[in-house]
Amino acid sequence: MAETITHSYLENTGRYKGIxxxxxxxxxxxxxxxxxxxxxxxxxxxxxxxxxxxxxxxxPGQQFMNAQTYNGIFTxxxxxxxxxxxxxxxxxxxGNFAMPMQIGAHDxxxxxxxxFSWYLFILGAAIALSSQFMGNGPPDTGWTFYAPYSTQTHTxxxxxxxxxxxxxxxxILTGLNFIVTIHRLRAPGMTFFRMPLFPxxxxxxxxxxxxxxxxxxxxxxxxxxxxxxxxxxxxPSLGGDPILYQHLFWIYSHPAVxxxxxxxxxxxTEIIPTFAQRRVxxxxAIALSSxxxxxxxxxxxxxxxxxxxxxxxxxxxxSLLTFLVAVPSAIKVFNWITTMYKGSISVKPPFLxxxxxxxLFMIGGLTGLSLGSLAxxxxxxxxxxxVAHFHYIIxxxxxFAFFAALHYWYPKMYGRMxxxxxxxxAFGFLFVGFNLLYFPQFxxxxxxxxxxxxxxxxxxxxxxxxxxxxGLILLIGIIIMIANLFSKKGAKAPDNPxxxxxxxxxxSSPPSQENFDELPVVTGEPYDYx
Amino acid sequence: MTHTETxxxxxxxxxxxxxxxxxxxxxxxxxxxxxxxxxxxxVALMIASVKSFIVLKYFMHLKFESRLFTVFVVMxxxxxxxxxxxxxxxxxxx
Amino acid sequence: MEIHRDDIGARLGMxxxxxTEILLFxxxxxxxxxxxxxxxxxxxxxxxxxxAFIGTVNTVVLLLSSxxxxxxxxxxxxxxxxxxxxxxFITLLCAGVFLFNKYLEWGHKISIGxxxxxxxxxxxxxxxILFFSLYFFMTGLHMLHLVVGxxxxxxxxxxxxxxxxxxxxxxxxxxxGLYWHLVDLIWIFLFPLLYLIx
Numbered sequence: 001m002a003e004t005i006t007h008s009y010l011e012n013t014g015r016y017k018g019i020x021x022x023x024x025x026x027x028x029x030x031x032x033x034x035x036x037x038x039x040x041x042x043x044x045x046x047x048x049x050x051x052x053x054x055x056x057x058x059x060p061g062q063q064f065m066n067a068q069t070y071n072g073i074f075t076x077x078x079x080x081x082x083x084x085x086x087x088x089x090x091x092x093x094x095g096n097f098a099m100p101m102q103i104g105a106h107d108x109x110x111x112x113x114x115x116f117s118w119y120l121f122i123l124g125a126a127i128a129l130s131s132q133f134m135g136n137g138p139p140d141t142g143w144t145f146y147a148p149y150s151t152q153t154h155t156x157x158x159x160x161x162x163x164x165x166x167x168x169x170x171x172i173l174t175g176l177n178f179i180v181t182i183h184r185l186r187a188p189g190m191t192f193f194r195m196p197l198f199p200x201x202x203x204x205x206x207x208x209x210x211x212x213x214x215x216x217x218x219x220x221x222x223x224x225x226x227x228x229x230x231x232x233x234x235x236p237s238l239g240g241d242p243i244l245y246q247h248l249f250w251i252y253s254h255p256a257v258x259x260x261x262x263x264x265x266x267x268x269t270e271i272i273p274t275f276a277q278r279r280v281x282x283x284x285a286i287a288l289s290s291x292x293x294x295x296x297x298x299x300x301x302x303x304x305x306x307x308x309x310x311x312x313x314x315x316x317x318x319s320l321l322t323f324l325v326a327v328p329s330a331i332k333v334f335n336w337i338t339t340m341y342k343g344s345i346s347v348k349p350p351f352l353x354x355x356x357x358x359x360l361f362m363i364g365g366l367t368g369l370s371l372g373s374l375a376x377x378x379x380x381x382x383x384x385x386x387v388a389h390f391h392y393i394i395x396x397x398x399x400f401a402f403f404a405a406l407h408y409w410y411p412k413m414y415g416r417m418x419x420x421x422x423x424x425x426a427f428g429f430l431f432v433g434f435n436l437l438y439f440p441q442f443x444x445x446x447x448x449x450x451x452x453x454x455x456x457x458x459x460x461x462x463x464x465x466x467x468x469x470x471g472l473i474l475l476i477g478i479i480i481m482i483a484n485l486f487s488k489k490g491a492k493a494p495d496n497p498x499x500x501x502x503x504x505x506x507x508s509s510p511p512s513q514e515n516f517d518e519l520p521v522v523t524g525e526p527y528d529y530x
Numbered sequence: 531m532t533h534t535e536t537x538x539x540x541x542x543x544x545x546x547x548x549x550x551x552x553x554x555x556x557x558x559x560x561x562x563x564x565x566x567x568x569x570x571x572x573v574a575l576m577i578a579s580v581k582s583f584i585v586l587k588y589f590m591h592l593k594f595e596s597r598l599f600t601v602f603v604v605m606x607x608x609x610x611x612x613x614x615x616x617x618x619x620x621x622x623x624x
Numbered sequence: 625m626e627i628h629r630d631d632i633g634a635r636l637g638m639x640x641x642x643x644t645e646i647l648l649f650x651x652x653x654x655x656x657x658x659x660x661x662x663x664x665x666x667x668x669x670x671x672x673x674x675x676a677f678i679g680t681v682n683t684v685v686l687l688l689s690s691x692x693x694x695x696x697x698x699x700x701x702x703x704x705x706x707x708x709x710x711x712x713f714i715t716l717l718c719a720g721v722f723l724f725n726k727y728l729e730w731g732h733k734i735s736i737g738x739x740x741x742x743x744x745x746x747x748x749x750x751x752x753i754l755f756f757s758l759y760f761f762m763t764g765l766h767m768l769h770l771v772v773g774x775x776x777x778x779x780x781x782x783x784x785x786x787x788x789x790x791x792x793x794x795x796x797x798x799x800x801g802l803y804w805h806l807v808d809l810i811w812i813f814l815f816p817l818l819y820l821i822x
Contacts, residue, residue: 218651229740239750314620574816
């Protein structure tokens with residue numbers, strides 16, 4: 001081949017310069033970064049709102065915001081964190097950035113659709129956030145928009161709900177794009193069982209995105225119709241059934257938990273073998289457990305509704321199914337641990353964050369079992385215990401996996417290294433702060449502290465104060481981490497700084513616009529360490 | 531990866547398919563005149579399923595697509611039916 | 625790099641989109657099933673209010689339009705450009721008839737005060753409210769899809785005319801057709817569930 005000048009994807013070579021070159025890009029790597037920048041802004045706003053709530057709860061009674069403001073803040077905290085940060089989360093950022101390179105493709109199957117998804121994401125987020133500033137005040141329903149309250153409150157629910165609908169649409173299109181990409185654009189020789197495990201987890205995730213999101217989409221439209229037209233699907237005074245809303249909402253929103261956590265598990269499965277320099281243990285078990293989680297996860301939704309007045313049969317059926325979904329999750333944990341066994345482990349920041357993930361995810365997962373079993377759930381339903389549990393999964397799991405992925409692919413993204421020592425210090429703050437913030441809430445929940453309460457009895461004070469301090473430490477950790485990564489340029493990164501074996505490490509850091517000058521031909525399994 | 535195995539369906543096939551669909555429509559309307567009480571919904575849904583099977587297979591070309599497409603359609607419909615079934619564990623037994 | 629073209633990938637993408645649409649309506653059908661279970665008698669009685677004749681005409685019209693879309697693919701594959709355009713034109717005509725019938729149907733209901741949120745509607749029995757709410761919501765959403773489908777097929781028709789859809793490249797026609805059949809598929813279930821079960 002004649003000599004070709006390859007440009008890094010970070011250089012602008014097209015028609016536009018500066019920010020316009022980014023806003024019109026169809027390059028999957030740039031779109032991934034654009035998701036990341038937007039999400040970071042949302043994440044920081046959401047985290048600050050969360051800490052505001054903790055400070056308000058520092059002492060019993062009102063501190064600096066009234067009860068209605070508090071209701072608004074936990075609602076928008078949930079909407080921001082769930083719909084604009086963790087649901088698109090790892091799939092939109094690292095799925096876009098790394099997956100096409102890992103399967104040896106030039107880009108995703110529909111690059112323009114990919115950019116369109118990003119614009120929908122921004123539009124949906126803008127509409128959802130506009131609910132704070134327009135209409136009759138911020139919505140106060142909680143992010144779950146439970147009917148019939150959501151159809152009756154005078155606050156600006158419609159904007160938030162419509163924003164969530166648009167965000168769902170963005171998520172559907174990303175999922176669609178990834179399924180087609182994985183089916184059609186794998187490099188020659190890469191069979192499904194030669195594919196790295198992060199794409200595997202994205203594939204399972206994408207199916208949930210495509211099949212579950214429409215249900216919540218139509219549900220949210222029904223809420224809007226009910227508010228505008230007095231159609232009574234969920235309002236008992238018009239013959240509707242509020243529990244039906246909960247069914248429809250959780251038919252999506254429980255699988256949505258797997259939309260969040262599956263790519264996180266995928267990232268961990270990339271990081272552990274790389275830093276243990278050892279073949280991943282039970283490749284097929286991990287790959288298929290992703291599919292199993294996605295499939296079974298579709299049928300467990302009503303475990304959010306044990307106390308809603310469902311039939312007794314439905315309760316034990318869903319409890320049984322919930323226990324089943326724990327099995328493939330546990331398979332993954334065992335496989336990660338076994339992969340490390342007798343490996344030559346080097347504890348670099350990505351690996352450290354991955355270990356943090358495993359620890360926090362196990363606490364989150366095991367406490368999930370106590371919520372999945374009927375008898376214990378009735379006791380702690382809607383208490384701080386639930387808050388602690390899902391923060392261990394969503395922040396301790398998805399959040400830490402996100403940080404792990406960021407530290408893992410950062411050299412590939414920017415072609416630069418970062419300061420390991422500071423990354424480790426940031427991890428220390430994050431890990432300690434996180435546990436101080438959320439662990440006391442398990443205890444508070446068992447003692448009887450309800451979630452979403454603005455005020456509480458004096459015996460809960462100590463727990464809340466530990467939480468608030470933990471939150472501050474966590475925020476410091478976030479600041480150190482971001483400052484370390486983005487404040488100044490590090491040393492130039494080699495193509496393969498960690499000794500990884502997947503395809504993205506065979507190309508330059510940062511990659512060229514086309515990723516591969518010539519498509520690689522795959523002849524063996526991934527994770528081929530001696 | 532372009533059209534290698536293009537399949538061209540004859541106009542007459544579509545004609546027959548349309549005819550079959552119209553016949554089924556007639557049946558489904560006629561059946562509602564007979565009172566089958568509880569079975570009415572079931573019969574109507576069964577005929578509708580047959581019709582959609584024909585539409586999927588011929589109009590939507592599943593017959594000529596790779597097997598993968600059919601697998602996906604079956605999977606999606608099964609998941610959906612299971613979701614309905616599980617929901618009725620609540621509503622039928624409340 | 626040469627422009628990569630993957631027709632199977634494009635159709636796979638369209639099918640995935642159709643799955644999302646099926647589940648979008650699937651949510652409504654689930655609501656219908658639950659409400660029908662709760663208010664079976666009222667649903668029976670309320671369905672008498674719908675005009676089964678118009679429903680039947682619209683069913684036939686939609687089936688015909690589906691057949692002509694499918695045939696237009698054959699026409700384009702064989703390079704029979706004028707026939708392809710004509711067949712799509714018939715499809716669009718059918719869509720027009722469907723919409724006109726819907727206008728008559730909805731117009732009548734609205735003129736007697738039967739529409740979501742009307743005082744008359746709120747005063748009805750619960751089962752009736754839910755039946756008519758579902759009727760308007762489901763047929764309304766279906767109609768929206770029909771309008772979108774018509775716009776897509778109009779673009780496709782123009783592209784066949786200009787030759788940018790041709791025997792060598794007609795994925796857009798196939799995908800537009802798939803979307804149109806989806807509209808038909810949903811009606812195949814809506815029609816008996818709303819109009820016939822009396």
